[in-house]
Amino acid sequence: MTLHPEIAKALAHLPAPPPGSLDPVAMRAGEEAQVPPVEQRLPLHAVEDTTAQTPAGEVPVRIYTPVEADSYGLLVYFHGGAFFLGSLETHDHVARSLAKETGKKVVSVGFRRAPEAAFPAGLQDCYGVVRWAQEFGDDLRWDGRTLAVAGDSSGGTFVAAVAAMAHDDGFDRITHQVLFYPSLDLDFDVDRYASLRENAEGYGLETAGLKPFNAFYLDSGADPADPLVSPIKRADLTGLPPALIITGQYDPMRDEGELYGRRLQEAGVDATVSRYAGAGHGFVQHFSWIPEYYRAFQETAAFLNRR
Structure with missing residues (x-):
């Protein structure tokens, strides 16, 4: 199929x-200027801004409750933006759609970004919020069953890294990981993956811009050699946790996401x-208004709810 018209x-x-x-x-100001006003956003039962108290410090979070219920599965979401762009606001529509379609309570993380915050600040914020969600599950009406992590692009990097950190720490409560077109190898050697050359120009994100x-x-x-930076470099x-990896046909980073999926299998x-x-x-961020x-989001819901 050619690029969607x-x-x-x-x-x-x-x-x-x-x-x-x-x-x-x-660039951040330009992104924020494109965010629609609240009254034009997908309505949910409740949307609340609060702060998660974590070992890394206080982390802003936005909690999306899809409907009134006695309990909820939790989905902790990390936005994309090459680690320096994106925010709770720019990805608000993604979190709302995830909440609506999955029926889970979504906790979107306002992690610290580069260049103001040095590595691993943002990653520590994300991991800290996952642990906070489990620790304060009663306050969130957590059902004690589903605790998923999801992210797009560089947020997908954090998903894979957080899942690995949790495993290494013996924290076994993460039940699912969802990675939308993740960035998993920050080496950027154009000969590492065919998609870096095949999709180098003309499809939005270009290989030269990585x-x-x-x-x-x-x-x-x-450090791109660090598996917490480039999760595909993790040996074991x-x-x-079970994973859903969603890739785009014309994404330069398509092949690293698909290779990571095969390695997990x-x-x-x-x-x-x-x-x-x-x-x-x-x-997912820019064209989710297209039904295809x-x-x-519906595939994510099926993945989270079939287990």
């Missing part, structure tokens, strides 16, 4: 990036890899 239309009208080095402040977009994170102390994947992990035809990177891609 609605995506192709949007990319054709995408303005060229400004010359010079990336400006995190300006290094500069992730430079803030890498320059803050994140046994014992990790080879390690005995129940892992499902689902490639979305006609999609590039970021389609909104299906990613």
Whole structure:
């Protein structure tokens, strides 16, 4: 399948990036300016901003309750944005859709970002909130069963890393991991994966942009050889939670996500890899209004609810 025509239309009208080095402040402001007002967002039973008290410090979280119920499964969500972009606001619509379709209470994490916060600050925030959700499960009306983690792009990096950290710590309460087009190898050697060359240009995120977009994170102390930075480099994947990995046909990072899924399967992990035809990177965040891609939330719901 060729690139979805609605995506192709949007990319054709995408303005060229400004010359010079990336400006995190300006880019964040540009993202935030695109967020619709609250009254135009998907309505849920309740949406609450609060703070999680974690060993890493106080972490802002936004809690989405889909309907009134006695108890809920929990889904802790990490937004994408190359570790320096994205926020509770820019990914609010993703969290709302996850809550609506899965029926889980979603805890979206406002983790610290590069370059202001050096590695591993953001990762520690994410892991800390997962532990907080379990510890204060009664306050969240947790059902004591489902405690899933999900994330898109660099948020998918954090999902894989958090699952590994929990396993190594003997924290066995994470039941599922969901990775939307994850960034799992921050080496960015274009010869490592065929998709880095096949999908290098013309599909939104371009291979040449991977290094500069992730430079803030890498320059803050994140070593691409570290499995907590590049989870695909973890030698032993046994014992990790069941995984759903969703990739896009035209994403430069498609192949690393699919390889990670195969490696999980080879390690005995129940892992499902689902490639979305006609999609590039970021389609859950930017193009979930297209029914074919909104299906990613429904597939996530089926994955979480079939166990």
